[in-house]
Amino acid sequence: MAATCEISNVFSNYFSTMYSSEDPTLASVPPAAALGADDLALALSSPQMPLEGTEKASWSGEQPQLWSKAQVLDWISYQVEKHKYDASTIDLSRCDMDGAALCRCAPEELRLVFGPLGDQLYSQLWDLTSSFPDELSWIMELLEKDSMTLQEPLGDQGPFGESHFLEKSQHRLNLPPPPEQGSPFAQEMLEDYRQASPFYPGSFGAGAPSPGSSEVSTTGTGTSQSSHASDSGGSDVDLDAPDTKLFSGDGLPDCKKGDLKHGKRKRGRPRKLSKESRECVESKKNKHAPRGTHLWEFIRDILIHPELNEGLMKWENRQEGVFKFLRSEAVAQLWGQKKKNSSMTYEKLSRAMRYYYKREILERVDGRRLVYKFGKNSSGWKEGEVAGRRN
DNA sequence: CACTTCTTTCCTGCTT
DNA sequence: TAAGCAGGAAAGAAGT
Secondary structure: OHHHHHHHHHHHHHHHHHOOOOOHHHHHOOOOOOOOOHHHHHHHHOOOOOOOOOOOOOOOOOOHHHOOHHHHHHHHHHHHHHOOOOHHHOOHHHOOOOHHHHHHOOHHHHHHHHOOHHHHHHHHHHHHHHOOOOOHHHHHHHHHHOHHHHOOOOOOOOOOOHHHHHHHHHHHHOOOOOOOOOOHHHHHHHHHHHHHOOOOOOOOOOOOOOOOOOOOOOOOOOOOOOOOOOOOOOOOOHHHHHHHHHOOOOOOOOOOOOOOOOOOOOOOOOOOOOHHHHHHHHOOOOOOOOOOOOHHHHHHHHHOOHHHHOOOEEEEEOOOOEEEEOOHHHHHHHHHHHOOOOOOOHHHHHHHHHHHHHHOOEEOOOOOOOEEEEOOOOOOOOHHHHHHHHO
């Protein structure tokens, strides 16, 4: 049970932070043009000061790991200017890297390229990466690495005591943290999570759905928790509450189960929000939020961390990729949280799973309830592959 | 903007 | 009888 709560919290945290609001103004920043190596010197010699005034840098608001070369350059330029560093001492030929490459740099490497500025860069980079939630796999990997600390009693702080969470963030560069304290962004993430997660202690009252119970809210109940789980895409968590509340009156044009004036409801997915509402919401969000993991990847990621998913799913035959849902509704709820859909149920999730048969991502396992098998078009679940992914 | 992909939602009928 | 499965149909959301 404890382990089950933990995994739920882990996922909740991930899901909540993954979609945590980002500064919408960032989206308006024009993408940095692709720069060639020849442009490096120019860029460094005439750096912009992106954080002045209302202007935002091309790199701000994006995960450092996802920065393009140009964004990396922008960021370096900014740091050079900020620290009044003599750019002429920088080995420009070694600045030609994207965010992922930058993040892989050890402090020594940065020092080698940027001299004394390297430490500053490393520190700043760490702060930036700490502020962004990443993919499930990342969290899961970290959790696995830190499984010893995860197995500690939850205590009063919950599964992610703040310091613990921040410690995990520090691993993102596979490097030790800089001497300073944790990122303030991470603190915000934690706050978001606290307010948002139904699994976070205290977030919900006595009626909070326990991941250990099957008392999960579904479409039909219509009496979901504190937030109005208004629609298929309604915000189960409260991250978007200020937005959705704006439209709680008449902004939800479509019907749900209870809205059957003439007997049967129309087929298909109900409309989420009116166009106006959606535009209003989108104006507050990133225009192109990443699509994120697919359902089968989500399932796979739970499965490949057996020590963490205890109670949710289990392998029936790891070699053949056969697995079973142990607490189907809890998994569905987690999936729903990831998709910000409080009305997700196992029934719906399983429909999506069945579509994978056609694409051979899953294979049928006849005669066994809640049992599925990975197909030839799935990947990343075999022991060899998992080991590879972790190295 | 049309198209595609990946779901999401609902449904009917069947099986366990 | 309930829960789960199978798969059609239609639609939403986001990417191309």
